[in-house]
Amino acid sequence: MKNILIASFDMEVGGVERSLVSMLDHFDYKQYAIDLMLYKHQGDFMNLISHKANLLGEIPQYSTFRKSIAKTLQDRQYTIGFSRILSKVHADILGRVRQVAEPGYYQMQLMWKYALPYLPKVEKEYDAAISYLWPHYFIAEKIKAKKKIAWIHTDYSNVETNVKLDLEMWRKFDHIIAVSNACKDSFLAKYRELESKVVVIENITSPDFIRNMAEKEAAIPMVNDERFKIMTVSRLSHAKGIDNAVKALRILKDKGYKDIAWYIVGYGGDEAAIKELIAMNGLDDQFILLGKKTNPYPYIKACDLYVQPSRYEGKAVTVTEAKILGRPILITNYSTAKSQVEDGYDGIICELSVDGIAGGIERLYKKHELRNDISNHNSNQEFSNTYELDKLYGVI
Template sequence: MEKKKILVSMYSMHIGGAERSLIGLLESFDYSVYEVDLFLYRHEGEFLSFIPNEVNLLPAIKQYTTFERPIKDIVKEGHIYLGCARILAKLKAKIKNRGLQNDQGTYKQMQYTWNYSMLGLPNIEKKYDVAVSFLGPHNFILDKVKAKTKLGWNHTDYFRAVNPDKYLDEEMWSRLDYIVNVSQDSEESFLKVFPNLGHKTITMENIISSKFVRDQSDEEIEDEMPDDGSIKICSVGRFCDAKGFDMAVIACKKLVELGYDIKWYIVGYGADENYIKQLIIENNISEKFILLGKKINPYPYMKRCDIYCQPSRYEGKAVTVREAQILGKPVIITNYPTAKSQLENGVDGYICELSVKGIVDGIEKLCKDVELLNSVASNSRTRDYGNKIEMNKLYSLIG
């Protein structure tokens, strides 16, 4: 029987939750049935080496490498049309995004970039049975790929996290055959914005390999997280408003003032890193709130901590929380809108109020209530968080 031909598209393989989820998806395909091509707009990123050997990584196409790179660089390379499209998109987004924080306008600017760039981007000539766009906007598979079935992923709490040009987004989503959400709460959030698209939506959780997470966690990192008797808290994510690390800094300061000997370690990078560094200095907790930087492998740091904390303002479904649970860590998350789909409160994790005070109270509770701390850690260790069965949902769509 001839294999089904599938194309998966992604920007790059830099460290991030969506990228880790993509690796989980690619590892889970039945390659005796499916032939999978991966098209990366840029052949960059620490996760490139994790792409399974069975996947055919398509050659980079110069025009697509211009996304998320400085405009001056792409103009110097001769991409004049695409440079002008980027400038126009940036100007329009600036007008539309007045009064918003920087990261709230990022998606809208990317929408305009795709919209204005389409005429300058080449088509993919090969024909596919299925085209999958793993990170939006999804214009590429809609306009540049020939496929019988087209799917686009939604990784976030769309109602609160995304500030789109609704007209452009509704047109885009409505042209897809299926819209894949990473949790039930994410789907409900998406449908608050586009209730007319319910017939296209499905929920499919991020694919996580428990064995991979555990195997990768054995790396020795004692020099970076010394066993000094302190309570070690760990968080992993991008430095942006959504992840709430600014609240974590203030919460750490208050916990120190309450007399707790804690060290809070952050694994990550991002646009707000200098802002977080300044907050740390202003609150005089440089020895307590420690930025470890970008790490290809965050799992040893998760494994070594006493408590894993996700202080987010919103999430779709945080991959890092599930990974910490796989490692048997007591997990505390803020009560962001999709939190209840992330864990069972008081059983395999703890949900605190979404505020600095909530984070402080939650960490205090776990520190004082040793029985609760041990219970949620024990329940996490004994639960099976591997979910390759989720692939059956995808197979049912693509045949």
């Protein structure tokens, strides 16, 4: 039996975390003993972790990465706290100088770089160690393993990082797993010299689980809303384009579409700014933030149209889940979009802009038959892909 370590940050509600839950559910525990290391034991998905995986205890130094700087200092983790202050100042300066929309990625790189000397190693040696969420410094620097594997879930062509710093880390991995071919291509456009390491393994999906969960909360208030209901399940962040969604709905309202309600399941750092934008556009009764939901599936099932307004994605887990629930889908033309939706068959791809989103919604609002065709197509597809795990076993 091979000993495998899988490391990630926590189990807060998110697409990456849902894909990790699904992978752990379907792992071959007769062949592999899984240790799961979460830097912080928090999140609504904690109780969804397979009991067959061995959840390791928290290590105080690593748990700081899911705490505020003030709380880190309060817990007397002074060196890590000051390294985080330094990384924040450095990244903020970079953001202003280079006019970077989202310097948080660079800040995370620097946070790990400055904190590494003060983080403990894990003494146990593994046959394989998997880092499930970037940045991957923990597995690269603090774990002994015969094979080291890193997972990439995002479109790296849209992420502002220090390439030299990243390459030092990536070179310590034997394999890098991309969740789609488009995700792989965008990664290699930035890190061409790593081509021999990259393998595509799609997120493991469990259609039966998703369909069963969709039936668990049939009495949600959204069901009784007789307006045309749009649903998005997303982090409230720049990458996900929720600000563009608000502006698109304002365009539609100005054109006379006052019977459209757009529901958002999710949370994130941009919540206050998005609420302000909603109020500024007079959309309080039409653009509705539902907050964090452990089970988003009844909400997806209840909608007339699922929309992903993202600026960039690796492969959006929620889009696949909307397909499984037979929903018509609209996504923006981010660089990996064509790997997720075949335009006109299982969804529609619109221009990545406020006008593009508004136009795509208007088209699907008017064309009831097109929505039905997409919905019927998705309802009749087979989405189970547990065979993808065989690729991971091969890599290990």
